[in-house]
Amino acid sequence: MDIFLDQFFNLAIMQKAFPLLLKGAWMTLQLCVAVILLGLVGGLFVALGNLSPRRWVRWPTIVYTDVFRALPPLVLLIFIYSGLPFAGIKVSPFTAVVIAFLLNNSSYYAEVYRAGLISVAKGQWEAAASTGLSRTQSLIHVVLPQAVRNVLPDLLSNTVEVVKLTSLASVISLSELLYSADMARSVTYNASPLVLAALFYLVLLWPLVRLVSHFQRRLAA
Amino acid sequence: MANRPMLEIAALEKRFGANTILKQIDLKVAEGELVFVIGPSGSGKSTMLRCCNRLEEPTSGDIILDGRNIMGGTSSDLARMRLQVGMVFQGFHLYPHMSVLKNVTLAQRKALKRSKVEADARAMDMLERVGLAHKADAYPAELSGGQQQRVAIARALALDPKVMLFDEPTSALDPELVGSVLKVMKDLKAKGMTMLVVSHEMAFARETADRVVFMDGGVIVEEGTPDEIFGSPKADRTRAFLSRVSG
Amino acid sequence: MDRFLETFFNPVVMAKYAPDVIAGMGVTLVIAAAVIVAGIALGLGLACLRAYRRKIPNFFIICYADIFRALPPLVLILILYFGFPSIGIRLSGSMVLFIVLSLTLAAFAEEIFWAGFSSVEKGQWEAGIATGLGFTRTLVYVALPQAVRLAMPPLVNRVLAITKMTALGSAIGVVEILSASTTAQSFSGSATPLTLSVIAYLAIFMPMVVFARWLENRTAWKKR
Numbered sequence: 001m002d003i004f005l006d007q008f009f010n011l012a013i014m015q016k017a018f019p020l021l022l023k024g025a026w027m028t029l030q031l032c033v034a035v036i037l038l039g040l041v042g043g044l045f046v047a048l049g050n051l052s053p054r055r056w057v058r059w060p061t062i063v064y065t066d067v068f069r070a071l072p073p074l075v076l077l078i079f080i081y082s083g084l085p086f087a088g089i090k091v092s093p094f095t096a097v098v099i100a101f102l103l104n105n106s107s108y109y110a111e112v113y114r115a116g117l118i119s120v121a122k123g124q125w126e127a128a129a130s131t132g133l134s135r136t137q138s139l140i141h142v143v144l145p146q147a148v149r150n151v152l153p154d155l156l157s158n159t160v161e162v163v164k165l166t167s168l169a170s171v172i173s174l175s176e177l178l179y180s181a182d183m184a185r186s187v188t189y190n191a192s193p194l195v196l197a198a199l200f201y202l203v204l205l206w207p208l209v210r211l212v213s214h215f216q217r218r219l220a221a
Numbered sequence: 222m223a224n225r226p227m228l229e230i231a232a233l234e235k236r237f238g239a240n241t242i243l244k245q246i247d248l249k250v251a252e253g254e255l256v257f258v259i260g261p262s263g264s265g266k267s268t269m270l271r272c273c274n275r276l277e278e279p280t281s282g283d284i285i286l287d288g289r290n291i292m293g294g295t296s297s298d299l300a301r302m303r304l305q306v307g308m309v310f311q312g313f314h315l316y317p318h319m320s321v322l323k324n325v326t327l328a329q330r331k332a333l334k335r336s337k338v339e340a341d342a343r344a345m346d347m348l349e350r351v352g353l354a355h356k357a358d359a360y361p362a363e364l365s366g367g368q369q370q371r372v373a374i375a376r377a378l379a380l381d382p383k384v385m386l387f388d389e390p391t392s393a394l395d396p397e398l399v400g401s402v403l404k405v406m407k408d409l410k411a412k413g414m415t416m417l418v419v420s421h422e423m424a425f426a427r428e429t430a431d432r433v434v435f436m437d438g439g440v441i442v443e444e445g446t447p448d449e450i451f452g453s454p455k456a457d458r459t460r461a462f463l464s465r466v467s468g
Numbered sequence: 469m470d471r472f473l474e475t476f477f478n479p480v481v482m483a484k485y486a487p488d489v490i491a492g493m494g495v496t497l498v499i500a501a502a503v504i505v506a507g508i509a510l511g512l513g514l515a516c517l518r519a520y521r522r523k524i525p526n527f528f529i530i531c532y533a534d535i536f537r538a539l540p541p542l543v544l545i546l547i548l549y550f551g552f553p554s555i556g557i558r559l560s561g562s563m564v565l566f567i568v569l570s571l572t573l574a575a576f577a578e579e580i581f582w583a584g585f586s587s588v589e590k591g592q593w594e595a596g597i598a599t600g601l602g603f604t605r606t607l608v609y610v611a612l613p614q615a616v617r618l619a620m621p622p623l624v625n626r627v628l629a630i631t632k633m634t635a636l637g638s639a640i641g642v643v644e645i646l647s648a649s650t651t652a653q654s655f656s657g658s659a660t661p662l663t664l665s666v667i668a669y670l671a672i673f674m675p676m677v678v679f680a681r682w683l684e685n686r687t688a689w690k691k692r
Binding site: 003004008069070071073075078079082083084086165168170181185189191198202209213217 | 665676
Binding site: 121124128129131132135137141145149 | 274276296297300301302303304306307308310312314315316317318327328331332333373376377380
């Protein structure tokens with residue numbers, strides 16, 4: 001038991017690693033903001049493409065969502081980070097993460113938006129159009145708010161996944177939370193920093209996970 | 222009838238694939254006139270109405286609003302035209318995520334670019350007119366069907382339309398709520414609004430319509446004053462329809 | 469354009485390393501299959517257990533499901549792989565990957581099945597019990613089939629997302645598709661093996677994505 005505590009819950013080591021992890025957490029937060037915002041905006045455009053009446057818009061965006069939902073995000077990340085330099089395109093780790101996750105997240109968010117947009121009755125579009133609102137105005141003021149409300153639990157649970165995915169950035173040595181924790185582990189030969197990182201993620205994500213469950217229960221009721 | 226035509230439908234055709242829904246429809250609605258369209262379901266009357274603000278795109282023909290042809294043009298021309306044509310739907314289609322007041326001000330603000338103060342004042346006037354000023358802060362889900370439909374009318378009126386289109390405005394209502402909506406429509410007529418109404422409220426048609434149009438199978442079979450149509454219909458199809466609905 | 473093809477679609481490199489990547493596909497498929505079976509079985513078991521509504525077991529089930537839904541799998545993988553040996557538990561990379569992904573899938577599957585159970589009408593339970601089936605048999609014969617049907621579309625999506633995470637094995641030396649191709653990339657000095665890995669993943673997961681879409685559309689249709 002003692003050895004277990006020493007190996008995983010060593011407070012002295014945790015204390016020492018804390019500042020490093022805090023710095024990593026800051027990077028993780030920056031990544032999250034970039035990746036979530038881009039995913040939310042990109043996903044909306046992809047979803048609108050998915051629902052377009054024009055075939056030459058619809059099909060490419062459907063292929064886009066399917067391909068990037070089929071590829072593991074880590075594969076995308078490695079491809080962009082270590083593959084593109086072969087073609088003379090060098091990207092920083094941060095940029096690589098943002099691009100890889102934009103491709104991945106926008107596909108996932110697009111699926112959520114699509115379900116939401118379909119759930120809004122056609123009459124809402126017609127009512128908005130009949131009062132002289134343009135397509136864009138109808139979308140922004142009338143349809144989108146209802147669509148988002150209808151799929152809020154899915155948007156939220158997808159966002160939880162996006163935050164968790166940022167940990168993959170550690171694989172290409174971007175010094176976010178998990179990378180910092182693993183650095184501390186390799187220096188101390190002790191897993192406590194990793195456990196501390198897990199606690200960071202829990203503090204950040206547990207409330208969101210609870211909220212998702214809460215929404216789902218309310219929708220089911 | 223001496224008034225100039227406010228809305229003119231000329232040689233309107235609508236086809237879905239091989240199906241012809243509307244054939245060579247010609248109809249004029251004069252300024253301040255209330256024209257009532259009746260006919261069996263599937264006769265094309267709702268499609269005709271929806272062609273008047275191009276929610277349904279006509280296959281051919283012209284729609285002339287206050288002397289201007291509204292066919293063709295850019296999408297912003299289309300939006301500008303729709304501002305001048307108010308529409309009331311069978312299913313109300315209020316925006317469920319907005320208060321009654323916001324429902325009525327949205328298009329004023331975004332499409333007409335009125336200021337918030339101006340739009341709010343105009344909305345309250347219109348809500349007053351339909352008897353629902355006290356519900357301005359309520360949400361659609363808190364209103365009865367009749368109240369929702371009156372808000373929908375206020376929403377259209379607030380844009381100062383030249384014509385109002387009504388697509389079976391009372392068909393989705395409980396019988397006891399129908400009266401409140403018809404009263405608002407009657408009041409509109411008295412104030413000189415040009416109206417084109419698709420509805421099954423025959424008693425209301427008899428009392429308030431200037432002209433009644435009977436449609437069947439995608440064509441206008443006959444039109445005339447309420448007395449002519451209800452009292453002495455000329456066509457067999459009109460007679461058959463009227464005897465069915467009066468049961 | 470030639471340079472692009474040479475970099476990403478070099479036929480010589482492709483031919484040379486395709487066998488390695490195909491072997492990686494085998495590893496990916498085996499681990500994925502094991503994760504799917506173990507994760508769904510455990511998740512379903514926990515959801516059934518939760519249906520008995522005993523306070524103490526339910527508290528632990530909910531905590532478990534919450535924690536494993538909130539933690540990034542890579543964190544758990546590193547803890548198991550690098551931390552456990554020093555307390556005398558040495559697990560192979562594949563084993564760690566299997567354990568972490570199964571537990572993660574089980575947490576999500578439990579929540580999905582539970583949501584399915586919750587939306588089975590109360591009258592169904594009452595009908596089962598009133599006809600003398602007893603709670604357990606009502607659970608198995610009446611509630612479960614209805615819950616599973618509701619759970620299918622979200623479950624398939626989740627299975628897809630988690631089996632894709634087998635790529636994380638590359639971080640702990642499991643020779644699955646991604647690590648086979650990154651190794652090949654460094655030996656060959658060409659990006660072509662990475663293209664191979666993309667092709668390999670698409671070959672495995674594209675059919676699953678299309679299946680998931682079909683399943684969703686089908687259930688959406690039935691609701692109307």
